[in-house]
Amino acid sequence: MTTLVNYRVEDGLALIGLARPPVNALGQPLRAAILDACERAAADASVQAIILHGAHGLFCAGADIGEFGSEASFAAPDLPNLLLRLTALDKPLIAAIGTLALGGGLELALACGYRISEPDARLGLPEINLGLLPGAGGTQRLPRLIGVEPALDMMISGQPIGAGRAFELGLLDRLASGKESLLDDARAFARELLDQRAPAQRTSRFANPAESVAADFLSQFRAANEPRWKSRLAPRLVLAAVEAACNLPLAEGLVREHELFKEAEASKQSAALRHVFFAEREAGRIPGIEADIPLRRIEKVAVIGAGTMGGGIAMNFVNAGIPVALLEQKGEALDCGLANIRKNYEISVKRGKLTAAQLEQRMELLFGTLDYADLADADLVIEAVFEKLEIKQQVFRELDRLCKPGAILASNTSSLDVDVIAASTSRPQDVIGLHFFSPANVMRLLEVVRGKATAPDVLATTMKIAKRIGKLPVISGVCFGFIGNRMLEPYSREAHRLVLEGATPTQVDKVLTDLDLNMGVFSMLDLAGIDVNFLVRNSNRAAFAHDESYCRLGDELYAQGRHGQKTGRGFYLYEGRNRQEDYEVVALAERLAGELHVPRRPVGDQEIHDRCLFMLINEGIQLLDEGIALRASDIDLVWINGYGFPAHLGGPLHYAEQLGLDKVLAGIQHYRRTLGGYGEMWFKPAALLERLVAAGRARIEKI
Ligand code: CAA
Numbered sequence: 001m002t003t004l005v006n007y008r009v010e011d012g013l014a015l016i017g018l019a020r021p022p023v024n025a026l027g028q029p030l031r032a033a034i035l036d037a038c039e040r041a042a043a044d045a046s047v048q049a050i051i052l053h054g055a056h057g058l059f060c061a062g063a064d065i066g067e068f069g070s071e072a073s074f075a076a077p078d079l080p081n082l083l084l085r086l087t088a089l090d091k092p093l094i095a096a097i098g099t100l101a102l103g104g105g106l107e108l109a110l111a112c113g114y115r116i117s118e119p120d121a122r123l124g125l126p127e128i129n130l131g132l133l134p135g136a137g138g139t140q141r142l143p144r145l146i147g148v149e150p151a152l153d154m155m156i157s158g159q160p161i162g163a164g165r166a167f168e169l170g171l172l173d174r175l176a177s178g179k180e181s182l183l184d185d186a187r188a189f190a191r192e193l194l195d196q197r198a199p200a201q202r203t204s205r206f207a208n209p210a211e212s213v214a215a216d217f218l219s220q221f222r223a224a225n226e227p228r229w230k231s232r233l234a235p236r237l238v239l240a241a242v243e244a245a246c247n248l249p250l251a252e253g254l255v256r257e258h259e260l261f262k263e264a265e266a267s268k269q270s271a272a273l274r275h276v277f278f279a280e281r282e283a284g285r286i287p288g289i290e291a292d293i294p295l296r297r298i299e300k301v302a303v304i305g306a307g308t309m310g311g312g313i314a315m316n317f318v319n320a321g322i323p324v325a326l327l328e329q330k331g332e333a334l335d336c337g338l339a340n341i342r343k344n345y346e347i348s349v350k351r352g353k354l355t356a357a358q359l360e361q362r363m364e365l366l367f368g369t370l371d372y373a374d375l376a377d378a379d380l381v382i383e384a385v386f387e388k389l390e391i392k393q394q395v396f397r398e399l400d401r402l403c404k405p406g407a408i409l410a411s412n413t414s415s416l417d418v419d420v421i422a423a424s425t426s427r428p429q430d431v432i433g434l435h436f437f438s439p440a441n442v443m444r445l446l447e448v449v450r451g452k453a454t455a456p457d458v459l460a461t462t463m464k465i466a467k468r469i470g471k472l473p474v475i476s477g478v479c480f481g482f483i484g485n486r487m488l489e490p491y492s493r494e495a496h497r498l499v500l501e502g503a504t505p506t507q508v509d510k511v512l513t514d515l516d517l518n519m520g521v522f523s524m525l526d527l528a529g530i531d532v533n534f535l536v537r538n539s540n541r542a543a544f545a546h547d548e549s550y551c552r553l554g555d556e557l558y559a560q561g562r563h564g565q566k567t568g569r570g571f572y573l574y575e576g577r578n579r580q581e582d583y584e585v586v587a588l589a590e591r592l593a594g595e596l597h598v599p600r601r602p603v604g605d606q607e608i609h610d611r612c613l614f615m616l617i618n619e620g621i622q623l624l625d626e627g628i629a630l631r632a633s634d635i636d637l638v639w640i641n642g643y644g645f646p647a648h649l650g651g652p653l654h655y656a657e658q659l660g661l662d663k664v665l666a667g668i669q670h671y672r673r674t675l676g677g678y679g680e681m682w683f684k685p686a687a688l689l690e691r692l693v694a695a696g697r698a699r700i701e702k703i
Pocket of ligand 1: 022023025061062063064065066079102103104105107126127130132133134135136138281282
């Protein structure tokens with residue numbers, strides 16, 4: 001017997017413990033081992049019932065994601081057939097679920113005749129997050145067990161449910177009394193079943209799942225949800241599989257599910273989402289720094305600045321139970337900042353996400369102060385003051401004077417030079433950049449900016465604390481704008497220039513949202529504030545002093561007080577949240593084009609796509625070559641989590657790989673040739689892109 005499962009027989013019960021750490025992913029070797037163990041138990045006349053459990057507690061996190069797209073995924077025994085065999089066993093088979101049962105792991109439990117779980121376990125079908133559908137009977141068996149509506153909800157949301165809810169729904173037959181007692185309770189349950197001469201499989205609650213919902217339920221569900229699915233394939237395939245569950249006998253439904261699963265697995269969207277899954281785990285690894293490096297203790301945090309950003313940052317720590325000192329210059333601003341935080345929590349209470357008692361507990365962890373001396377015992381200080389170098393340097397000088405030795409001093413700058421900020425202290429090794437995205441209590445991305453002198457343990461501690469507060473930290477080197485905002489520059493430059501050449505903001509934005517980006521460039525600028533964008537541009541004017549033409553549009557809107565959504569006018573006109581094209585902006589673009597001698601012409605959608613996206617991709621590849629980003633996949637994460645790039649395209653660099661790097665390079669060269677002086681100035685292919693194409697590489701990596 002292979003060591004992937006532990007097998008033992010006790011008093012007529014076979015215990016099969018899955019033992020493939022860390023999460024018992026159902027790769028081919030584990031599937032084969034489960035099958036062997038079950039056949040052994042089936043053939044052993046002394047075995048009356050079988051208990052399947054996680055040998056180290058955790059039951060199973062599903063199929064081995066690394067196998068998808070390869071032959072191993074369907075190598076015998078494939079998961080659907082393994083599970084079919086389990087349903088045919090003539091001895092009761094009980095899944096004893098510890099910690100979690102996800103995806104194929106839950107489908108494994110569904111193929112068992114009975115299920116018991118520890119009370120804190122989570123159960124879910126998160127395949128949709130990987131562009132897949134449950135492909136081992138889940139779409140057919142779950143609706144038969146708990147009804148169509150809750151089953152569909154689990155599959156479409158991808159969100160796991162707690163064991164208590166699963167018990168209410170009939171997904172579990174029993175709840176164990178505690179984590180430790182799971183196996184004992186499973187044994188007792190097995191004995192009860194044997195005493196009652198219970199069948200190996202109990203009959204499904206909904207032999208015909210269609211009867212669990214109204215006749216038009218699925219069509220109504222589709223109509224209500226399709227718009228927000230945009231071009232995502234997986235939700236549509238899930239729905240098709242559930243329709244099959246409603247219309248076909250189980251055996252035929254399983255065949256249909258398998259066809260739909262194969263379609264999903266072969267899709268570019270699933271490949272992209274699987275790339276994102278592994279990218280997120282890879283982002284936490286820091287080359288050259290051992291995983292077990294001793295970390296600094298972070299028990300008290302201080303945030304300087306109680307504005308929107310500082311307040312949001314403080315909330316992250318408080319939410320994780322870490323006390324925060326919040327510093328402001330004036331009592332009024334401090335009161336206002338604290339009141340805003342309370343208001344935010346009150347909204348969460350209204351939405352049922354927080355209790356009133358939890359709100360008070362969180363507010364108690366916040367300590368407002370006007371006195372820098374109160375920061376002296378903080379382990380981590382995050383500065384979130386006005387984005388001006390001199391002001392930040394001043395703050396860091398003060399921190400250097402006051403903070404205890406070993407405290408980590410972080411700047412929440414979105415673009416400034418962290419090395420210059422660090423140089424204003426006598427301890428640059430303790431200084432790091434932490435670029436939170438707004439709203440800081442909501443957005444998952446955190447750019448962790450490693451300065452020239454940042455000590456390895458400061459970086460590692462920061463990555464760890466970022467995860468503790470629920471962020472996705474991505475490491476960036478020092479450059480203007482770091483990874484995200486530096487890439488935003490050429491992307492947004494093309495958008496502006498295209499409007500000068502004859503496109504409208506609506507047309508540009510539509511091309512981008514048709515690609516499923518959350519927002520187009522111009523809606524994003526209107527939301528973030530044209531004034532904010534103007535200030536950032538001003539702090540880096542030297543970089544485009546040789547051609548400021550494309551900035552003129554934004555500069556003029558700024559000068560006219562059209563600062564975006566907050567002033568009701570920006571690139572668009574706003575009535576509440578509704579926006580419409582503003583013909584004054586179109587006329588302004590025409591006038592500026594005349595002054596700048598930019599020829600006007602109709603601009604096609606493909607050109608908008610190629611110019612915006614190829615320049616974005618090109619800058620990303622350049623950042624990788626310069627070593628600002630550690631990996632191409634880190635860049636993808638930044639754009640997915642900070643700028644609304646669709647995860648099902650895998651991020652801009654994965655998207656470039658799917659388009660073909662030669663195509664991207666050819667596009668950049670085309671515009672270099674055809675856009676005259678402007679093309680020559682800005683359409684310069686990244687040297688790494690040229691090297692990759694010359695070497696015939698399909699993947700973006702540093703060579
Ligand atoms: N396949 C392969 N590897 C997996 C895996 C899976 N299903 N789930 C987790 N892992 C790996 C991770 O890649 C990671 O590996 P490294 O340490 O080498 O980076 C390791 O397990 C630990 O994972 P996390 O770092 O994510 O640990 P965590 O404790 O934060 O989270 C988890 C654990 C909740 C299980 C999370 O990993 C997760 O959500 N996994 C994916 C679950 C999932 O989507 N299952 C469905 C798979 S598709 C399917 O089953 C299709 C089907 O119908 C047949």
